[in-house]
Amino acid sequence: MTDNTIASLEKEATSVENQFQSNVANITANPTPKSVDELRIAYLGRKGKVSALMEGMRHLAKEDRPAAGKAVNNLRQKVESAIEDLIIKANEWQLQQKLNQSPLDVTLPVKTQTNTGSLHPVTLMRRTLLREFRRLGFTVVDGPEVDLDFYNFSALNFKDDHPARDMQDTFFIDGRDKTVLRTHTSNIQIHAMLENSPPLRVVAPGRTYRCDSDLTHTPMFHQIEGFIVDERITMGDMKGVIDKFLKAIYGEDLSTRVRPSYFPFVEPGGEFDLQCVKCRGKGCRICSKTGWLEIGGMGMIHPNVFEAVSYDSEKYTGFAFGFGIDRLAMLKYGVTDLRLMFEGNKQFLSQFPIHS
Ligand code: DAH
Numbered sequence: 001m002t003d004n005t006i007a008s009l010e011k012e013a014t015s016v017e018n019q020f021q022s023n024v025a026n027i028t029a030n031p032t033p034k035s036v037d038e039l040r041i042a043y044l045g046r047k048g049k050v051s052a053l054m055e056g057m058r059h060l061a062k063e064d065r066p067a068a069g070k071a072v073n074n075l076r077q078k079v080e081s082a083i084e085d086l087i088i089k090a091n092e093w094q095l096q097q098k099l100n101q102s103p104l105d106v107t108l109p110v111k112t113q114t115n116t117g118s119l120h121p122v123t124l125m126r127r128t129l130l131r132e133f134r135r136l137g138f139t140v141v142d143g144p145e146v147d148l149d150f151y152n153f154s155a156l157n158f159k160d161d162h163p164a165r166d167m168q169d170t171f172f173i174d175g176r177d178k179t180v181l182r183t184h185t186s187n188i189q190i191h192a193m194l195e196n197s198p199p200l201r202v203v204a205p206g207r208t209y210r211c212d213s214d215l216t217h218t219p220m221f222h223q224i225e226g227f228i229v230d231e232r233i234t235m236g237d238m239k240g241v242i243d244k245f246l247k248a249i250y251g252e253d254l255s256t257r258v259r260p261s262y263f264p265f266v267e268p269g270g271e272f273d274l275q276c277v278k279c280r281g282k283g284c285r286i287c288s289k290t291g292w293l294e295i296g297g298m299g300m301i302h303p304n305v306f307e308a309v310s311y312d313s314e315k316y317t318g319f320a321f322g323f324g325i326d327r328l329a330m331l332k333y334g335v336t337d338l339r340l341m342f343e344g345n346k347q348f349l350s351q352f353p354i355h356s
Helices: 006-027 033-044 049-057 062-101 121-135 187-195 235-250 303-308 325-333 338-342
Strands: 146-148 179-181 200-209 220-230 256-261 266-275 292-301 317-324
Touching (some): 006 033, 006 062, 033 049, 121 235, 187 200, 187 220, 220 235, 220 325, 235 325
Antiparallel strands (some): 220 317, 256 266, 292 317
């Protein structure tokens, strides 16, 4: 300041205000936090232009100070509020800058997960079967895959020279032919009957093994066994159960039938068929033109089996049935090559649903 009069101070204040306005005009279109802070320091900082004006007041005559103070304060408030506005704008600019750097488009569709698993067709069929059998009042049990000859054969009334015991069919897993990989799920009949007293209503799915491998057989396959033991159980009950679960799975319009057959552990024994799911009985390639598909074996439990588990065969009767799950799954899902069922090919498996 050149002299210490109020007039010169006011002039100086006007000049500071003009400079400030022009500085603001320069950055107002694009204020950055840095440029606004520089401006703040230049005017409001300890050595800033507004602070210098305050300082200059000390040299004024006492009576001039109130008026001068008012003018300088006025200017200070103007500068402060202008800078506050600029700070808000600068923060917005900074935020915008960040958003531009990492654009986040919340409207983009999410990436779909392409690698989720799905259920194996055998699992799907097993769950479907168990659901239907539970509905019919059956309890689900499990049994050993490695078992003694007693459970897999002798207690089921297989005579010592029965061909099923032959090395070609059965995987024996010790030298004395006493322990086998079960050849069917019928071994569970014996375990369940020894562990429980009648009445019994049981189904048991599981892996089974036979020394057999060609286009329609694999050394490991899946079966499900079912049986009921109670007083006055008849062939009619058996036909009813078989008819009910097959229709529940493949459709009410299909018929089922029972043919006589032989299995050592049932008498009388039979096999049950379902009308072809493909041609609905007309005859096609799937059913070899017969109109029928062979599903499994069944029969009234043999008194010798009851004897092996110490059930009173005078008091109790029962029926048993057993069949393969793999072929049912193939029929249900239209799979034509058995090998596909066990190759673990992801492309094949991914066609099946995640839920049953
Ligand atoms: N276990 C027989 C098989 O693997 C199937 C079977 C037939 C089971 C008759 C039964 C039955 O319970 O009564 O070929």
